Amino acid sequence: MPTLTRPGRRRLALGLLLVLSLPLAAQQPAPAGPTPKPRSAVPAAAAVKSVKGPTVEGITEYRLPNGLRVLLFPDASKPTTTVNITYLVGSRHEGYGETGMAHLLEHMLFKGTPRHRNIPQELTEHGASPNGTTWLDRTNYFETFASTDTNLVWALDLEADRMVNSYVAKKDLETEFTVVRNEFELGENDPSGVLEERVLSTAFLWHNYGHSTIGARSDIEHVPIERLQAFYRKYYQPDNAMLVVAGKFDEKRALQLIEQKFGRIPRPKRDGVMLLYPTYTVEPTQDGERSVTLRRVGDVQVVMAAFHVPAGSHEDFPAVEVLTQVLGSAPSGRLYKALVETRKAASATAYDYRMREPYALIASAEVRKEDDLKAAELAMRQAIEEVVTRPATAEEVERAKTNLLKQIELTLNSSSRVGLQLTEWAAIGDWRMMFLHRDRIKAVTPADVQRVAAAYLKPSNMTLGEFIPTEKPDRAEIPPTPDVLALVKDYRGDTARVEGEAFDPSPDNIDNRTSRTTLANGLKVALLPKRTRGQTVNATLNLRLGSLQTAMNKAAIGDLTADLLMRGTRSKSRQEIKDAFDRLKAQVSIFGGPTSVRVGIETIRPNFPDVLRLVAEVLREPALDGKEFDELKQENLAGLEQQKSEPTSLASVAFGRYLNPWPKGDPRYTPTIEEQVADYTAATVEEVRKFYAELYGASTGELSIVGDFDPQETLTLAGSLLGTWNSPQQFERVPAEYKDVAATSITIETPDKANAFFLAGMNLPIRDDDDDYPALVLGNYMLGGGFLNSRLAVRIRQKEGISYGVGSGLGASSLDKSGRFTTYAIYAPENAQRLEAAFKEEIDRVLKDGFTAEEVEKARAGWLQSRQVGRAQDAQLAGALGNGLYLNRKLGWDAEFEHRVSALTPQAINDAMRKYIDPSKLTIVKAGDFAKKGVQPASP
Secondary structure, eight states, X not given: OOOXXXXXXXXXXXXXXXXXXXXXXXXXXXXXXXXOOOXXXXXXXXXXXXXXXXXXXXXXXXXXXXXXXXXXXXXXXXXEEEEEEEESOOGGGOOTTOTTHHHHHHHHTTSOOSSOSOHHHHHHHTTOEEEEEEOSSOEEXXXXXXXXXXXXXXXXXXXXXXXXXXXXXXXXXXXXXXXXXXXXXXXXTOHHHHHHXXXXXXXXXXXXXXXXXXXXXXXXXXXXXXXXXXXXXXXXXXXXXXXXXXXXXXXXXXXXXXXXXXXXXXXXOOSGGGOOOOOOOOOOOOOSOEEOOOOOSOSEEEEEEEEEEOOTTXXXXXXXXXXXXXXXXXXXXXXXXXXXXXXXXXXXXXXXXXXXXXXXXXXXXXXXXXXXXXXXXXXXXXXXXXXXXXXXXXXXXXXXXXXXXXXXXXXXXXXXXXXXXXXXXXXXXXXXXXXXXXXXXXXXXXXXXXXXXXXXOOGGGEEESSOOOOSSOOOOOOOOOOOXXXXXXXXXXXXXOOOOOOOOOOHHHHHHHXXXXXXXXXXXXXXXXOOOGGGEEXXXXXXXXXXXXXXXXXXXXXXXXXXXGGGBBSSOBHHHHHHHHHHTTOEEEEEEOSSEEEEEEEEEGGGHHHHHHHHHHHHHSBOOXXXXXXXXXXHHHHHXXXXXXXXXXXXXXXXXXXHXXXXXXXXXXXXXXXXXXXXXXXXXXXXXXXXXXXXXXXXXXXXXXXXXOOHHHHHHHHHHHTTTOOOSSOOOXXXXXXXXXXXXXXXXXXXXXXOEEEEEEXXXXXXXXXXXXXXXXXHHHHHHOSSSOSXXXXXXXXXXXXXXXXXXXXXEBSSSSOEEEEEEEEEOGGGHHHHHHHHHHHHHHHHHHOOOHHHHXXXXXXXXXXXXXXXXXXXXXXXXXXXXXXXXXXXXXXXXXXXXXXXXXXXXXXXXXXXXXXXXXXXXXXXXXXXXXXXXXXXX
16 A cells, blocks of 8 residues: 655654665465456457557557457557556445455455466566555556566566456465565554544544555455455456556557457456445535544654545646645745744645545644644644735745646656556546646646635634634535546647666666766766656766864764755745756755765656756855755754654664664764754854855865767866865765674563564675675575565565565675675564574575575576666666766676676575574564563564
8 A cells, every 4th residue: 555645854863864765565376265257258269459549648458359458558668668557446445344455355366367477576577667556546556567578478477367367365365464464564553644544534424535555454354355355356357457567668569468458358247246336425515623632652743634626537626736736845935934944844735635526625733742733733823824814925825837738747757657557547537638628737726726715714614623614614515526538538738758768777888988087176977868758867966075083073064064064055945946946857865964965857858957956055155044944944843852762763773773783973973863952952143154154165176967868068067066176075985894792682662663673683794895795795695585486585574474465685895895784674563583583494495495497597587687677767867877977887787797796606696694684693573562562573
């Protein structure tokens, strides 16, 4: 289930940063017990022909006789293909006792079919970037892979087979429900997320939109397999699905394959229990303000308000989206100005959801513990009321529209993003709504925004933290969902987008196409021009600052300095900078610390020179304003304080502190959350200004650009903007050093947290060019990498159902003999001993028995393909080129590394794992509510 993320930033300023990619489904080699009978198919000889439908902006629809809608979106500029199938079933379709069933079924469809018995293994072997997601109106499954005919045949065969022949077996459910329950528990750790669930369940008394997609814990635990199988047979049918193929592929060949593989699936007989009824439950007009209060352990207060709004296809919804931006955007938004600038809240935002049927607009604010929640609530109410009485200005509306249209245009420049976004629009009613919605946003006026604000932001339509009786209620009538097919019947879309070239992402081709030079001040530059879809261009700029001496006790100051850059220059305010980047259709991010600053840029060719000029202004002429500094501090402090009781954060800090025994103040030191709070509290704007003046410059660093741009013009411009910016002090690299620390076990109690976090690892005396490193990389990939088919995932998630997210990681410096092996898992506290026992047994089994030749061959093939897919992403490639400039490496180094991996034998891998991975040296950290469960975690 996708996590509902809100604007605003929550930061972990940790020495160890663990990014957990938690996939949504699982794998099981073979079923046991009764399974649904395979559905019959028409004879192989029967010819199936599709009917061509509408074409909009390069996307063409076809319809198979069995009802399957097919969208083909060829884009030769990307050497990857995305296959995405969407089923029009989500939590909205669940009945009594079935909450969470759509999501649970999504997990089960990774358990295999008669022809694809081990789906995660196949996904890894094909180097795919896959997942499945469930939402209120739909479920989808997708794979992005290197564009080869073999991969396309496999992906289409996989999706066709699991549409009708998936194992939905009782044996699999007995373990998988605990994995889903663990995912449920993970969500229970987030008070803001739980508060949103409570607010929406109070706002929707009858409609299933009031139920969270994850479902009720009791339904997850007790759903009968027969109901799950019936749900599968009813909704997973060709006439209830849409298939998208996007990226680089032969359109004629793809259509033939689809007709062959999906066309043989018969259209179901829609009668009796197989009837697909439209949702006939309509949420009554809300007749008074409602309230809900949540009391749980936490460190930041939250106030939230929800308003019913029309369906995503309704003509009012584009104006609702603009209204949401007017309220929630930072720093110009009404809520930001009313709450954050007045110090009543640390952050404030507003967001909405485009759904098939009427849903909600939500306003939210985070308030520090010591501040007055009621004062923030009052300020929120007043800001919402004033957007009705003091309508949005033309400037506010234009700013909101520019931002929304920028996001749409950047999405349309990427065929893989569009291929996935079509899922959401199909769920609304038709994929063409994506383009119609864009056109409607362009037409929104301030009068439209005023009208929808007055229609829907009424007290009687609000669910908040308290109830206020109203003598004469003023009710908001929500219009019915429009007939989407009528809306899009004659729609043809906008002009065609500029196509990109067919680009080969091999290391040799990248090196041959890349020019490298050094500017007058020493800044290194790598340029890789190529034609891209929509003329997109990505750039990365790294600036290297100071030395170990200048970085001492400057972690907070370095972070605040980098974050403050985008908040104003000598001639432009924070809002003017944001507006300019929006007009230029640019995504720009700046992150930094005491020794470096990193800038990321995405825009389009016509605007790239102006974007580069504005980035240079932001870097070279920052205002470093005191008022903006104070607001930034509040945001950081709120984000830190929120982590004080979080298992993941506390375990990560403890793990980093033990394995990094550096003195306090050293940039390699891992501070506690309390120490970080103290550092940010004590920081002053004068320190930031001094830090900037003494260290910022571009004498040492790397600029790498990939995409559609003029290389000579860009090089000349970069020389004038950055090549004259000298660093006040010479850069001296802070080395990484291997620390041989003794193994230990650390247990942290986190009361009232349903989910626990496990970390285990050890430091390694190794560098990434050492002889043993390739073997360790592939060994770790088989132990805890891949897609759910690693040793740890198969044992801990698939077979025993203990953890929703489990895996391992391996990293090593390119310049120093300093590396680390890490494993992680999330789990219920009562499963602590089972988890640790399973983890140790799998490590011991790898070291004792090793990996098989077949296991190595399959893992190697998948790993190599995944490297190719990574280099096909322009932003990722720009980062790799910049890193190569710093290390004096070209992509030939990557090719040689991959050659070394290709030559590995099982014996070499097993020997390396036994040489470096020692269970007796593993440090284990676990954080959770063990006392409440009466659990004593195992010792190492």
